[in-house]
Amino acid sequence: MNRMTEYSGRTTFAALAILLVVLPSHHTTANWMYLGVVSVASPLPGQDNIDEMCAQYPGLVTQQLQVCREKPHTFPYVSEGARRGIVECQYQFKYERWNCTVNARNGTVFDYVLDKGLRETAFLYGVTSAGVVHAVTQSCSAGNLTDCSCDMSRQGQTDPVEGWKWGGCSDNVNYGLDFSRKFVDAPDKIKHKKLRDVRNLMNLQNNEAGRRAIQSLVETQCRCHGVSGSCQMKTCWKTIPTFKRVGEKLKELYEHSIHVAPRARRKLRRKGRALRKVAIPKEYMVYTSKSPNYCVVDLDKGILGTSGRVCNKTSTGSDSCDLLCCGRGYNTQIVRHVERCNCKFIYCCYVKCRTCETMVDVHTCK
C-alpha cells in the first residue's frame, strides 16, 4: 500500500533519545558527566551571577568550577561533549546486554557502572572525554568560543594575536585535547593525590585513551596552491573525524581492554603474574573488575536486565536472541512497520516520500 505523503525532515534522523529512568539508588558520588543530561546555557551578556550559575551543577571539583567561572561560554560545549559521549555510548551498545541506560539522579548518570571499575566504566570515561575534545574543537572552528588558544611556542611572541599574524596558529584539535586534559582529568588527579586509589589511575588512563582515539583518527588534508596552482606550495591541515568513527574505535578498544591489578597505587599493572612487567600502552582502556552479566534485574545496582529487549533471531552477534535473552527465550509479535520509500530528497528541511508498510516479526526477550 503506497501513499504519497509529505514529511518534514526531522523524521529522517530520529535522534537517539536519552533514556531517563528513575531507579532507587544507593549512595554515589556526583560526576561531571551529569552535565551531559542537563541543559547548560551560555550566560547572557551582562549576566553577573556566574558563580551562582556554576554552583548549580553538582559534582564539579574546584578546577572545574574555575573553568566554569573563567570560561562560562565554553561550559555549554563541555555539556555538549558529555551528551555526545552518552548518545554515542547508547548507539554503540544498542545491541548489548548493558545498553548504556542513563540513570540521572543526585548529580550522577550511571551510578553503579561508574562506581565499579568495569569495562563499561572504562568505555564511559573514554567516550565522554573524547566527546569533550570533539565538541570543543568543533565550536572553536565555528567561532563560538572566544578563547581558543593559539600555540605560540614557536613564534616567541607574547601577544597571541600578534603571534598569529606573524606565524599562524596550531589547530583547534590541540586546544580541544588540552581542554579535555584540564577539565575531564581534574577530579581524578586530585583524588589520586589524596587517596592513591587505583580507580583514579584507571579513570585517567581511560580518559587519555578516549583522547588518543580521536587523535589517531585525525586526518591530514593538503591543498596545492603554488605557481599556476602547482604543488610548489602545499598547505596541510587537520580534520576531526565524525564522532561515530570515534565511538566505533572506542568500542574496539573496549573489547580489547586490559584487566589491571586492583591494588596498584602509583602505576597501573596488568593483572596476573606472567604479564605484570608488560607495559600498558597509553591508548588502551583498562578495568579493574569483571562485569556482571547484566541478565537479571538488580535495581539496587541499577541493572535493568534484558527482559523486554528486542533481539535479532537471525544474528549470531551480541544482539542475537540467544545471547541477549540470556537463554530465557523470546516472544514473537507481528508488527506493522511503516517506512518511507521512493523519496525525493532535498538536503534540508523537506522530503517528498511514499510510505511503504511491511509486516515484520519482532522478537522480545522473556
Next chain:
Amino acid sequence: MSGTVLENLSNRKLGVLTVSLLLAQMVFFLIGGLIAPAPNNVQVLLATKCVDEGSSALTQQRKWFYPRGEGNCNRVSTLDDPYIIDNHITADHIVFSLQFPNPMEGTREPDMVRWFQYMVGVMMLDIAYQKHNPMIEKPLLGLDLRLGYRDIGDKPGDWKELAHASETRTMDCSLDEQFKEDGYNYNCSMLPLYEYGAVHHNFYLINIRLPITGVTDNKNYGIGTLKDIWVIVIHQNGGFTKVWYSTKTVVTPILIGIIIWFWRRVKQLPRPPVLLEKMLLGLGVVLVINNIPIEWLTLWMELPFMLLLSDIKQGVFFSLLLCFWIIFAGEHLMDDVERNRLVAYWKHLAAVMFGCLCMFIFDMCERGVQLRNPFYSIWATDLGTNLAYSFIIIAGICACLYFILLCWMVFKVFRNITFKRGSLPSMPSKRRAYYEGIIYRFKFLMLITLLCAALTVIFFIVSQVAEGHWKWGEDLSEERSKLEYTSAFYVGAYGMWNVYVFALLCLYAPSHKYGAPALIVDGDGEGEEIATNEEIEFSRLPSEVSQLTAFVKKTAAD
C-alpha cells in the same frame, strides 16, 4: 666569448668566491629555516547555519548573514532542528555563514592584515549517509556565493560586497560498504571555493546558499543529507611575507650592481657583444624584475592581480633560463657551424616558448578569470577540466621535447670534448688554451647547474615530506622541530637561483687580464702556466675551428 673571468681567476680567488657564494646560500637557507615562520597559515572554519527569515528568500540577496557581532543572524545548530519544521523554513532560507578570523584567546579581536597577501578558500561538505536518502552518482551543487568585508571602525553589520557569483561544483564522494549505516559521513573530495590575490581588509564574511528553487539541472538534489560545511582558508603568514620581501629588497640592488659591472665589461671590449653575453644580460634583467619588491605596494593598495603577476614573472625567468642553457651548450659545441644568432636555435626555443605559452593561457584561464570572479575555478566544469588538462599536457610534452634536445646537445658537446682532448697536446699553445678554456667553462657550468637543479629537487622533496607527513607524534610538544623546512625551501631555492645567476654574471664576464700570465685549471684540476699574450680574435675563430676539425678528422682517419 673568450677569455672570461672564470679562466683567468687564480685557484685561490675562485675558491674564495665559491666559498662566499656557498655562505650566501647558507644564509638564505637559515633565514628561511630559522627566522621565517611557516609560509602559510590555515584557518579551519565551520559554517554557522543562519536562517533567512525573509518572506521570499531569493529577493533578500542584499542582506548579509553573519554569526557574530551586533545584529547577528538567527541560527540553528543542526539542519534537523525542530525550529526549521515549525517555521516552514526551506533549503532556500538556509545561509551557511563564515566570518573570519575566528576569535581567539587575547585581549582584542584578531583581524586579517595586509601582510597576508592572498587567500585561498577550500570547501568540504559533511554529508551523512542515510539509507533512504542515498547520494546520487556525482551530484551537482548549485551554490550562491558571496564574499564580503568589513574594516576596523565600521559598524558591526556594515559588510561590503567583494564578490558575488552563482557557481556549480561537481561532488565526488564515496563510502565503503561497511560504513553504509546511518550516521556515517561520505568521504568527499574537497571543492575549490575561491582564490583572491589580496587581503586588504580586516574582517571577511562568506555567505553560501544552496538554493533549490530557480536552479536548473537538478542541482542540489540527491546530494544526500548535508550536515555541515567546512571552509578552509589558507593565507600567507605575516612573518613569512616580511622575511621574504626583505630578502628581495636586499638582493635586488646587489644584482643590479653586478649586471651593470658585467655589461660595462662587455662594452669595453673592441667587438660587439656575442649572443651568450646578451643572454646573460637578459637573464640578469629578468631576475631583477622578479626581485624588485613591488609587493610592498600591496600594503597601501588592493592589488588582486599580484598572484597572476608573480606567476608570469617566475614563468618568464625560468623560460629564459631554459633558453640560456640551450644556447650555452650550442655555443660550446666546438663544431664548424656558425651560430651566435637566436634563429639557429629555433627548434629548442620554439619548444620552450610554446610550452610557456600553454602555461600562460592556462594561468590566464584560471587566475586571470579569478580577477573578475574569485569563485571561478577552471576545474569546476568538465569542459574546463579537459581544457586545463590539455594545456598542461601540451606544456609537459614541450618540456620533454626540450629536455631531449638539451640532453642531445650536451651529449654532442661531451663527444666533441673527448674528441678534442686527444689532439690537444699537438696544438700550438694559444689554440690549446682556447680549447681548454671552452672545455673548462662548459664543465664548470654543467657542474653548478646540475648542483642547483639537484638541490632544488631535494629541497622540494624535503619540504613536501615535512608538510605532508605532519603526523601526530607521541609527544605533541616535540612534534614541531625548530627548523621550518618549508620556508627554508622557499627562501633557499629563491636564494640559490639568485646566487646562480650572480655567479654566472661574475664568472662569465669578459676578463681584462690579457697581459699577465694566468693560471689555467683544466677539467682534471691540473694547473698549467700559459702565457696568453694576445687575445684570440673572435670573428676569425670559426674558420680556425673548421680547419682544426678537418685536421682532427684526418688524424682520426689515419
